[in-house]
Amino acid sequence: xFNELDxxxxxxxxxxxxxxxxxxxxxxxxxxxxxTGATAGNLSAQISKLQEAGYIExxxxxxxxYPLTLCKxxxxxxxxxxxxxxxxxSYFDNHNGG
Amino acid sequence: xxxxEKVLNPEESxxxxxxxxxxxKNTIRENGFHFLLWGWLVVFAxxxxxxxxxxxxxxxxxxxxxxxxxxGVPAAIIYEWRRDKKHPASSNTVREWYGRVWMAFGISLxxxxxxxxxAQVSPVPxxxxxxxxxxxxxxxxxxxxPLLVGSAAMWAxxxxxLFLNYQEQLLVQAAATVVGYLIPGYLLNVxxxxxxx
Numbered sequence: 001x002f003n004e005l006d007x008x009x010x011x012x013x014x015x016x017x018x019x020x021x022x023x024x025x026x027x028x029x030x031x032x033x034x035x036t037g038a039t040a041g042n043l044s045a046q047i048s049k050l051q052e053a054g055y056i057e058x059x060x061x062x063x064x065x066y067p068l069t070l071c072k073x074x075x076x077x078x079x080x081x082x083x084x085x086x087x088x089x090s091y092f093d094n095h096n097g098g
Numbered sequence: 099x100x101x102x103e104k105v106l107n108p109e110e111s112x113x114x115x116x117x118x119x120x121x122x123k124n125t126i127r128e129n130g131f132h133f134l135l136w137g138w139l140v141v142f143a144x145x146x147x148x149x150x151x152x153x154x155x156x157x158x159x160x161x162x163x164x165x166x167x168x169x170g171v172p173a174a175i176i177y178e179w180r181r182d183k184k185h186p187a188s189s190n191t192v193r194e195w196y197g198r199v200w201m202a203f204g205i206s207l208x209x210x211x212x213x214x215x216x217a218q219v220s221p222v223p224x225x226x227x228x229x230x231x232x233x234x235x236x237x238x239x240x241x242x243x244p245l246l247v248g249s250a251a252m253w254a255x256x257x258x259x260l261f262l263n264y265q266e267q268l269l270v271q272a273a274a275t276v277v278g279y280l281i282p283g284y285l286l287n288v289x290x291x292x293x294x295x
Contacts, residue, residue, distance in 0.1 A: 010106045016118045023122035025194075035121055064183065085115065091108045 005091075008053055009084045013038050013046045018073070018081045021056065026072035047071060055080055128196065128240055129290035130283030135173055137279030139166040144272035152265050196239050203232035222267040223259035226252045226274060233278055244285045248278030 009015050016036045021027065027035075033043050050056045055077030059070045073081070106114065146162035206228050214221035230252030237245025255274035259267045 005108070005111065007105075010111065012104065012106060012110070012114050015106065015111060015114045019115045019118035020122045023119055035118070084111075088108055088111055088115075092112070 005087050006080055006084050008049065008055070009080065011046065013042060014050055015084075017043075017046060017050060017071075018055065018077065018084075021071065021073045022078070022081055026070055029069035029071065032071060050077070053080075128286060130286035131177055132174060132200075133279045133283030133286065135177075136170060137275050137283055139170045140275045140279065141272045142166070144268040144275070148265055148268045148272075151268075196236060199232050199235045199239070203228055220259070220264040220267055222264065222271050223256040226256035226259065226271060229274075229278065230256065233282075237282075240286075242282065242286065242289075244282040245278075248282045251277035 009018060013036060016038075017032060020032060020035050029040075029043070029047075032038075032047075033040060036043065038046070047056065047058060051058050054074055056071050057074050059072075061068050061070060143162040143166040146165075147159050150156040150159035150162065207225060210224045210228060211221050214224060230249040233245050233252060234249035237243065237249060251274045255270045258270050262270065
């Protein structure tokens, strides 16, 4: 049986943001932009959607007098990603193993 | 503006996760600066201690170790400060653990040296055990096999010290440091250049 995949994560950029944050825990906006290859506008829009869903936490701060936007996964986001991955895995298990 | 709303299928989702995680791993790579800095300082201190003690029979042969701390600690702090200024970066779990391992190592090292001096035994094998431990964890965190090989060399060096006097132990420590710090340090630099840390 295959559980539904979280529709919020069925977007390339939102899934990439979540997967990146699963590895590094916390990162700044520019690193995310470099890592995902997204435009600033699109990245900002997708971060807002993930933030509204409570999956990531955004902190706006300063470092050496420059604005710095830090993003990290919330516990709800970690759970959402883990569930997404588990459902994905069960999908492939069902399709490959019968 | 395109808002990237194309719905992924399971195959595409898995590909996005795999590619992103592979890329993210590059952000946790370290270069070899600290291994080379401390590696050369330890090798120099071991050889200097041996030379002062065995050849010159100088009563304060251990002074070589103080010079290592005086040079190494400020150099390491300045390097980290400049790197942090240049790349106001992102913290991440692996970097955090990496830093904590070496902080714990520093504290343990200090205590072990105090205990060994107090007990009037050579600290060298105990230092090698601690260095091997910290190097092993670093190698695991960075997924870098030369550091794992290096940690094995440190532990082997510690066991070999069982059969040697203090002066001979210094030469074992120097050799273990070449394998455990210097070779992985140079290889980490090569990797950092190729992967653009």
